[in-house]
Amino acid sequence: MGDAERVLRDVFGFADFRPSQGEVVDHVLGGGDVMVVMPTGSGKSLCYQVPSIAREGTGIVISPLIALMRDQVEDLRERGVSAAALNSTLSPEGQRAVEERLLAGELDLLYVAPERLVTPRFRALLDEVEPALFAIDEAHCVSQWGHDFRPEYLELSFLRERFPWVPRLTLTATADRRTRAEIADRLLRSDALHVVTGFDRPNIRYLVGLDDGSAREQLLRFIEERHAGETGIVYCLSRRMVEDVTTWLRDRGVTALPYHAGMPAEDRDANQQRFRREDGIVIVATIAFGMGIDKPDVRFVAHLSLPSSLEAYYQETGRAGRDGLPSEAWMRYGLADVVQQRRFVDRSDADEEHKRLELRRLESLLGYCETTGCRRRVLLAHFDDPRDEDCGNCDNCLEPQETRDATEEARMALSCVYRTGQRFGTGYVIAVLLGRDDERIHRNGHDEVSTFGIGRATDEATWKAVLRQLIARGELATTEHDGLRLTESGVTLMRGEGTLSLGRRATPSVRAADGRARGAAARGGTRPADALDATQRARFERLREVRRLLAQEQGVPAFVVLDDAALATMARDVPRDAAGLLRVPGIGRVKLERYGEAFLDVLREERPPEE
Ligand code: ADP
Ligand code: ZN
Numbered sequence: 001m002g003d004a005e006r007v008l009r010d011v012f013g014f015a016d017f018r019p020s021q022g023e024v025v026d027h028v029l030g031g032g033d034v035m036v037v038m039p040t041g042s043g044k045s046l047c048y049q050v051p052s053i054a055r056e057g058t059g060i061v062i063s064p065l066i067a068l069m070r071d072q073v074e075d076l077r078e079r080g081v082s083a084a085a086l087n088s089t090l091s092p093e094g095q096r097a098v099e100e101r102l103l104a105g106e107l108d109l110l111y112v113a114p115e116r117l118v119t120p121r122f123r124a125l126l127d128e129v130e131p132a133l134f135a136i137d138e139a140h141c142v143s144q145w146g147h148d149f150r151p152e153y154l155e156l157s158f159l160r161e162r163f164p165w166v167p168r169l170t171l172t173a174t175a176d177r178r179t180r181a182e183i184a185d186r187l188l189r190s191d192a193l194h195v196v197t198g199f200d201r202p203n204i205r206y207l208v209g210l211d212d213g214s215a216r217e218q219l220l221r222f223i224e225e226r227h228a229g230e231t232g233i234v235y236c237l238s239r240r241m242v243e244d245v246t247t248w249l250r251d252r253g254v255t256a257l258p259y260h261a262g263m264p265a266e267d268r269d270a271n272q273q274r275f276r277r278e279d280g281i282v283i284v285a286t287i288a289f290g291m292g293i294d295k296p297d298v299r300f301v302a303h304l305s306l307p308s309s310l311e312a313y314y315q316e317t318g319r320a321g322r323d324g325l326p327s328e329a330w331m332r333y334g335l336a337d338v339v340q341q342r343r344f345v346d347r348s349d350a351d352e353e354h355k356r357l358e359l360r361r362l363e364s365l366l367g368y369c370e371t372t373g374c375r376r377r378v379l380l381a382h383f384d385d386p387r388d389e390d391c392g393n394c395d396n397c398l399e400p401q402e403t404r405d406a407t408e409e410a411r412m413a414l415s416c417v418y419r420t421g422q423r424f425g426t427g428y429v430i431a432v433l434l435g436r437d438d439e440r441i442h443r444n445g446h447d448e449v450s451t452f453g454i455g456r457a458t459d460e461a462t463w464k465a466v467l468r469q470l471i472a473r474g475e476l477a478t479t480e481h482d483g484l485r486l487t488e489s490g491v492t493l494m495r496g497e498g499t500l501s502l503g504r505r506a507t508p509s510v511r512a513a514d515g516r517a518r519g520a521a522a523r524g525g526t527r528p529a530d531a532l533d534a535t536q537r538a539r540f541e542r543l544r545e546v547r548r549l550l551a552q553e554q555g556v557p558a559f560v561v562l563d564d565a566a567l568a569t570m571a572r573d574v575p576r577d578a579a580g581l582l583r584v585p586g587i588g589r590v591k592l593e594r595y596g597e598a599f600l601d602v603l604r605e606e607r608p609p610e611e
Helices: 003-010 019-029 044-054 066-078 092-103 120-127 151-155 158-162 177-187 215-226 239-251 265-277 310-317 335-347 352-370 375-382 407-419 426-433 439-443 460-472 488-495 510-523 534-554 564-573 578-582 589-604
Strands: 034-037 058-062 083-086 109-112 131-136 168-172 193-196 204-210 232-235 256-259 282-285 300-303 327-333 403-405 476-478 484-486 501-503
Touching: 003 019, 003 044, 019 034, 019 044, 019 193, 034 044, 034 177, 044 058, 044 066, 044 109, 044 131, 044 168, 066 083, 066 109, 066 265, 066 589, 083 092, 092 120, 120 158, 168 177, 177 193, 204 375, 215 239, 215 300, 215 327, 239 256, 239 282, 256 265, 265 282, 300 310, 310 352, 310 375, 335 352, 335 460, 335 476, 352 375, 352 460, 407 426, 407 460, 407 484, 407 488, 426 439, 426 460, 460 476, 460 501, 484 488, 534 564, 534 589, 578 589
Parallel strands: 034 168, 034 193, 058 109, 058 131, 083 109, 131 168, 204 327, 232 282, 232 300, 256 282, 300 327
Antiparallel strands: 403 501, 476 484
């Protein structure tokens, strides 16, 4: 067994490297540079942690995310690894203490913020020590084209000149071709190994549905039926919505905490801390929440309104299930969301080129939401990672939607927008289609137009679906006063060219939607403990309680003691001695020493599992 394997087993408690990890670690131990592009939850941190421990000297990890540094340092210390972080939260004395430990060669890993790494003081310090490696996390921040560009990242190129013999790794979860080229060019040797795995997060189940006005009730049911007592994130569009939803959920017994940029910083930090440390907190947040959250056991991410793009959706839902256990991405959206997003684009003062890009972004997002096919395939295709097969783990795979032709309805709707002068919003257009007895319609004389009442045979929900589709596909755009107007392609479709089809779910009755959700739930649960039977499940809960107490005692987050996957394995296998515990993934030597007895006490009271 090599040094790396020994570290993996003794310190981290894992039997084998995942294939891409093994490749990276080998190359770094051989002194080479590596670019790592792997999705969240694939185990990027081990790629530099293991070689840092196995090699002489200190591994220097550059990360812009303070919360993430703190989590990793805590986790490593729990495993008996000597690790520290240098960032703006340290006092001057604290900083000096860390520097001294670095100089004394006592640190296996040192986490540094990029702006600190490039200071003359830190560079001088670096000259005095022997770095084991440099790991540059969130490496896409070096891209001047990207949305996360950080100028300090450009300065990191000095590492290459000053320490050509020290291996470097760059790590990121998202980098398109251009960004990868920039990373390679600025931060790595030309002969660096590139390890780029796909974007898929197979353990995340995608569930997307309509907000028919009952999104909150649907969310509550989703939490109660599928994620009771588990950790989750609920994303909302506005601060007000965050406050409302938090209160609403709390009143119904969910442990919900708010998070948004308008709150006092102390309250916000306190809520983030509780979310991090405690088990089973649901945080209700605007998109301000999330950067640097690497809590591994987030079991669901819910969107109560549309995210801003498919990229944002991937990133936000990606915070679920870092531990690789089944997790769910749940979303509800409605016609109003679609109109609002379309309005953002129509009203933006960007130049034409940019507007076209924004429009394409919106079309991709809505295309994903409205698809009747496998959602994962749509999502991955968007990231240039196409798949030939349906995933079997999204709502459309679990409960295939039939589609039907709705071209005739689409033409009626477009024609109605046209006949009423292309100035009215969705509600009005639908009222005319349905021939409603409405004061405004009479006043405008629209009970006289040919499309008045033309759509009586179709229900309101279907009309909403038709309009969503037409907006999603760009056949309808918004006017300055929130009305709808036809685009060129809208005119073409109205005149008879092209088709439109709708999924069955275009007209969901609340009850039907319910039945479907339950059907999917019955077919295969998604919770880590779902694979457990009732006895094992009860044991899992007892172990969870022990973990809670240990975490409290140590003042660390519960997942730092042990993650859910380890607890589930213990609940299933019921190890009764140290050797048995060591076979549980995630339990290494130090954890065994620290916590083994506490867990064994519980397990020994149990009957052995039946063969
Ligand atoms: P990333 O940084 O890529 O998002 P992490 O490094 O946080 O991923 O790892 C994700 C999860 O996978 C963690 O819970 C970690 O314990 C687990 N993990 C990583 N490597 C292995 C391995 N070789 N065997 C088993 N589990 C692993
Ligand atoms: Zn699918």
